Amino acid sequence: MARRPRPAAAALPAPQLSVSYAVPRAGVPSPASFRQWVAAALQGARRRKPAEVAIRIVDTDEGQALNRDYRGKDYATNVLSFPAELPPGVDLPLIGDLAICAPVVAREAAEQGKKPRDHWAHLTVHGTLHLLGYDHVEDAEAEAMEALETRILAGLGIADPYAPQ
DSSP states (O other): OOOOOOOOOOOOOOOEEEEEESSOSTTSOOHHHHHHHHHHHHHHTTOOSOOEEEEEEEOHHHHHHHHHHHHSOOSOOSEEEEEOOOOTTOOOSEEEEEEEEHHHHHHHHHHHTOOHHHHHHHHHHHHHHHHTTOOOSSHHHHHHHHHHHHHHHHHTTOOOTTSOO
16 A cells, blocks of 8 residues: 655744844855854754844954843853743744854854854854753753754754864
8 A cells, every 4th residue: 555645844934034243244154144044943943933033243342241231241252142032922933132243253263173154153053042942051951952053053064063173
C-alpha cells in the first residue's frame, strides 16, 4: 500500500526587522544579513508565530551607556537584548530590541581569531534567543543555549563559536 505524502510544514513567516546604524556602515553587515540570522534563530527555537525585532548598531559610548543604565555594568558589551514587555492581553509580534556594539564585535572577532561576519551572526542569533527567553545564568541553561546556538550557526555554515581556538 502506498503511503500518502506528508503535508509540507508551514513556512515560517519572515521576521519583520528594522536595523538602524549609529556607526559608519563599513564592516557592518547589511539588513538582509541580520534578517537571515534572526530568521535562523527563530526557526531554530521553533517559533511559529510572526516576529518583529529592532536592531540598533551602536558605538562604544552608546553601548556603554545602555549597559550601564540597564544592567548596571559600566562598559560596552557586544550585544544587549531588550525583550518586549507587552501588557496582558496585547498580542503583537514584537519580541524586542537588540543593541549590538560594532567596535566590541570587531575587537572580539580579532582577539578570538574569528571571521567578523561569523561573529556578527553569532551575536545576532545569541541576542535573538535572549529575546525569546533563553538565558545562560545557570549552567544547564548555558549548555542548552550554547548547543542551540551551535546548531543554528551550523545550519548557516558557521563553525561552533564555543569550540577552543
